Amino acid sequence: MSIFRGKEVPGDKVHRRALLERARFEVIPLKNLSSQLPFLPTDTEVSVTASPAKTLEDTWSLSRELCQLGMKPVPHLAARMIKSRDQLRSLIEQLPDIGASEIFLVGGDAPDPFGPFTDSIQALETILELDHGLTHIGVTAYPDGHSFIDSQVLSESLHKKEALLTLSGIEGHAATQMCFDPNTIRSWLTDERSQGFGLPVHLGIPGAVERAKLLSVGARLGVGASLRFLKKNRATLTRMFAPGGYDPDKLLRPLNSDLKALGVEGLHIFTFNQVQSTVVWRERAIARA
Numbered sequence: 001m002s003i004f005r006g007k008e009v010p011g012d013k014v015h016r017r018a019l020l021e022r023a024r025f026e027v028i029p030l031k032n033l034s035s036q037l038p039f040l041p042t043d044t045e046v047s048v049t050a051s052p053a054k055t056l057e058d059t060w061s062l063s064r065e066l067c068q069l070g071m072k073p074v075p076h077l078a079a080r081m082i083k084s085r086d087q088l089r090s091l092i093e094q095l096p097d098i099g100a101s102e103i104f105l106v107g108g109d110a111p112d113p114f115g116p117f118t119d120s121i122q123a124l125e126t127i128l129e130l131d132h133g134l135t136h137i138g139v140t141a142y143p144d145g146h147s148f149i150d151s152q153v154l155s156e157s158l159h160k161k162e163a164l165l166t167l168s169g170i171e172g173h174a175a176t177q178m179c180f181d182p183n184t185i186r187s188w189l190t191d192e193r194s195q196g197f198g199l200p201v202h203l204g205i206p207g208a209v210e211r212a213k214l215l216s217v218g219a220r221l222g223v224g225a226s227l228r229f230l231k232k233n234r235a236t237l238t239r240m241f242a243p244g245g246y247d248p249d250k251l252l253r254p255l256n257s258d259l260k261a262l263g264v265e266g267l268h269i270f271t272f273n274q275v276q277s278t279v280v281w282r283e284r285a286i287a288r289a
Contacts, residue, residue, distance in 0.1 A: 011260065
């Protein structure tokens with residue numbers, strides 16, 4: 001049974017404003033980030049990616065810097081980048097030193113595993129055996145599918161990760177990869193909820209970034225299906241991209257009436273290190289809400 005309502009009520013606007021106010025910004029540990037760090041609001045939750053071109057230690061180092069600047073870092077832990085169980089234990093033990101009690105666990109984009117873990121479930125099971133001190137673990141979700149993983153496998157994995165977190169008593173959420181089709185997001189989450197999936201969802205959306213940056217980086221991040229949707233639907237592409245860059249409202253607005261009903265409790269904003277323009281957009285969106 002669908003929980004899609006379609007018609008917006010006053011409470012939906014309140015919920016959307018709350019999502020915008022507590023939105024989490026994702027940044028990448030690259031040199032071009034340094035000039036953008038001053039634009040991150042103090043006390044903001046900042047998600048720090050893990051890239052095969054860098055190391056997990058780079059992710060932890062940037063997280064420490066963000067903590068020192070007054071932010072709340074959430075480091076990404078990519079299972080396929082973990083070189084050994086000893087490295088995993090060391091990274092977990094360092095979390096208090098970088099001001100983090102939460103991680104975002106991903107499988108990772110490395111074509112070949114660096115060590116013993118081939119997916120995030122294996123890493124999660126090992127973390128839960130450690131004296132980890134974690135209070136929250138985020139996991140990934142894919143409304144638009146994955147380039148190399150069957151949709152049924154993705155769904156089963158998502159439910160298994162929820163079961164592991166529930167059994168351990170650790171709070172969690174699922175953050176979605178980028179998807180540009182509101183109907184796809186609505187349909188995917190409605191289906192997952194009907195199958196008993198109960199974790200809060202953080203909707204992954206691009207920030208106010210340049211179109212070329214979004215399309216090029218998005219293709220590398222495994223959102224090819226959604227990018228193909230945009231290319232096939234020229235009218236949608238025209239509406240979603242303003243002359244200065246992508247406007248995230250073009251995705252959020254059609255979902256306003258369903259965000260609360262579908263259990264969307266957060267926004268995970270991919271800044272691609274274009275922090276200033278994204279923060280300006282967020283503040284304007286809050287003012288309009």
